Amino acid sequence: MIALLIGSALALVLSLLGTPLLIRLLVKKGYGQFIRDDGPTAHHTKRGTPTMGGAVIVGSLAVAYFATHLILWLADRSHPGPTASGGVLLLLTAGMGLVGFLDDFIKISKQRSLGLRPRSKVILQGIVGVLFAVLALNFPNALGRTPASMNISLVRDVPWLDLAFAGTLVGTILFIIWSNLIVTAATNGVNLTDGLDGLAAGASVMVFGAYMLIGIWQFNQSCGSVKVAGEVCYEVRDPMDLALIAGALVGSLIGFLWWNTSPAKIFMGDTGSLAIGGAVAGLAILSRTELLLIILAGLFVLITMSVIIQVVFFRLSGGKRVFKMAPLQHHFELKGWAEVTVVVRFWIIAGLCVAAALGIFYGEWVVGL
Template identity: 50%
Template sequence: MKTILIAAVFALLTSILCTPMVVVYFRRRGFGQEIRIDGPQTHLVKRGTPTMGGVAIIGSTVIGYALAHIIIAVRGGGGPTASGLLALFLMVGLGAVGFVDDLIKIRRQRSLGLRARAKFTGQLLVTVAFAILALHWPNKFGDAPASTHLSFVRDIAAIGFGSVGFVILAYLIISATSNAVNLTDGLDGLAAGAAAMVFGAFTLISFLQFRNPCGNNPVGGCYQVRDSLDLALVAASAMSACFGFLWWNASPAQIFMGDTGSLALGGLMGGLAILTRTELLLIALGGLFAAITVSSILQTGWFKVTRIRTGTGRRIFRMAPLHHHFELLGWDPSTIIVRFWIMGGMAVAFGMGLFYADFIGNG
């Protein structure tokens, strides 16, 4: 537990203290945010606010994790594990895709960066590499970081996909979560605050799994998760990095995370769900992100259907994603953020309730 707290504290301090340096550097370089011309007009005043702040979140997460392991090594403990390194690889890799996307927006002075095909290709390459390594990086007992079975709070033995099927499933999960966080990142602090709650949940889940391993003598309710304590270090570092970034990203934001941060955070969520064997539980934990994504899907789908049928596309919401709909209804952005945080917190609480109910029921 102490090492988890150490990782969290180091990541928090790094994020709070270093993010202002990133703000100053990006302002000097002219790395300002471009705003959608079809979005709420109130957002136009944000044009030029430094973006790509996700580098501060990623860097703080890695530093928190690394410093915790240095202290562990000094005390004679083991080093980083395959699961922890894979989770960070996924975060950094997708962050790099987002960084390229943000850089193109800045260089070309437009709100659109990489083309959809190029963006999905980048996500595909990173995710496939993660999935293959997760299945072929066994420890001395022959256990791989990931499983080819679908999972809820643990593997569902009756539903297996095989190696190829797992790679496809991993891509679907990770691309869905990374793009969901990307869609949510539309108001100051909304995505960072909601993501911090989800990573807090994964910290607790991983710690409970660490305290109840199956080992060589599986008992009812045990968890067949490899390197669970190290995953808790990653999740705690990410949680604190988000909180530290939120200090500067809260309204009025002094910096935006950009696609650099949103793709990285979403990818890490998906990676943690896969490595902790809680893939379906992620739908509950990330209920806010799921609702916002569904709103965009419904908006796009309904517009296309009605355009085919009537020749004129119609919309369900005034604007998608969902938070922009409420902006156009006249809600104050700060009110939307707080209420959506409440929704995100309720979703995380519900997901943790499901996990804990199974934990108690099989304990």
Template identity: 50%
Template sequence: MKSILIAAAVALVVSILLTPYLIKVFGRQGFGQEIREEGPQGHQSKRGTPTMGGVAIVLAMWAGYAVSHLTVGKSGPTASGLLVLLLASSLGLVGFVDDFIKIRKQRNLGLNKTAKMVGQFMAAIVFAILVLQFPDERGIKPASVHLSFVRDIAVVSFGAVGFVVFCYLAVSAWSNAVNFTDGLDGLAAGSSAMVLASYVLVAFWQFRYDCADPQTFGAGCYNVRDPLDLAVVAAAAMAGCIGFLWWNAPPAKIFMGDTGSLALGGLVAGLSMTTRTELLMIVLGGIFVVEALSVVLQIAVFRTTRRRLFRMAPFHHHFELAGWAETTVIIRFWLLAGICCLLGLGLFYSEWASAAGVLGGG
């Protein structure tokens, strides 16, 4: 528990102090956000606001993780924790390049679809291959080839090759979903903080009821490699988002850009696979799912009927164009994100309670 608190505290301090420095540096360099001409007109006033603030989140996350291990960690960094951090950082690098191109060309389009897809593909494939290596003394690897809900579903196996494909689809889907959500001041940062807080609880609960502990073996225990370290990673990232949100709350003084949104999407994808909660993540990250689906449905309906299903996609812009104030949309979407997280945690706990016999299911 102490390592989790230290990681969160350090990441919060780094993020909340580093972000204003980035605002000054990026502002001086002219690293300002370009705004879509076809977007809500109220957003045109945001043109020129410094972007690439996701750098603060990524650095805060690493700082919190490192200091936690230097001060408390007895066994050092783990394979699971490092692989998830590296996945998030590599996607953050893809996002950084995308943001930098937007700034240099002064347009709202950075990397083309193919280039961005290649970047996501390479990050996901390397992660998929490595995450099936490094078994611990029990033979448990950071991830499993089985599909999972709150633990592995034994009858659904991808196989090694199938898992690599699944990993790419998951990483691509979640990184793009968070990227779609990052369209209003503080929306993605606040929603991500809630999802990551949920993963702190999930991973710590898995550590508390690890099957390696004789006292919990067989009582709804979890075969997850390095759950405590995953809780440390989630805590550091959560605090990094909160520190950044201090400056990103409306009216935002800086945007996270693709640097932050792709990194956070990769992070939650990695956490879902290493904690064996891939399907549960659909519930926990329900707000991201809705935003991504709104884009898919908008494109599908328009191509088939030449009509728009929503006034504008992603979904949050639909409500802006319907007359809702930006802060109203943000707060209500935060509430929805919180409800999704509570529902996901409730499902997680009820499954454990049933398996452990607490609810009479044992």
């Protein structure tokens, strides 16, 4: 537990103090956000606001994670240090953040709404996603557990929802496809949510807070430590290290939210949204809560579905729309809701989704007993 306190506090301080430094640097360089002309007119006043703030989120996370392990190692030389699960999760988070950074940099340097070409962006995200999936199936510990498994999971691996052909090339390919589907969905969900001051950051704090609690619970009920016969346990590799990363993300995002809340002094950009989406997907896969993510990240799912519904209906109806504008948060803006009102009410929805998911997670354990 001391690791969680150290990691979260370090990330909070680094983000809280590092964000204004980045703001000054970006303002000096003239790296401001490009605003869509077809969006809500109230957003035009945000043109030129510094972006790429996600660099602070990812940087604070990485420094806090490794610094925490270093501090614990200096205090106790028997401390095992960073784990395989933590390493592959950081790889996915930082890798997606790098793709987002390239996208942001092209946008602001060329002052256009299109950054990386769609094909290039998909290829780069695919490379990061495939690398994560392959590495997550390796590095077994003393109990033979790898960071990820080939079973599809809800609150733990579901035996009858396996990807089949475990241990074969076909099984590996199926897992890579499944893993990348989750990563793509999560990154797009967070990216679409990041449209109003503080919306994505605040909602993400709740999601990562839930994963921190899940990691602590899985650690305390790990199959490697629970000795009572018949006890329900969790076969998750390195659950406490996953909780550490989730806690560091909570601290980092709270520090960033101080400057990102309305009126935002900085935006996270694709650097932040893709990194956060990668971290959410990675935590779902590594904590064996893949299907639970649909409920846990319910706000991201809702906003993503609004875009899908809008596009499909527009094409099938010959130009008609279900919403005034998609993603969903802009629909309510155009209906006359103040931006802060939309953000707070959407935070409430995010909180209810997280509460429902945690209830399902804990309820399964109670019933399983």
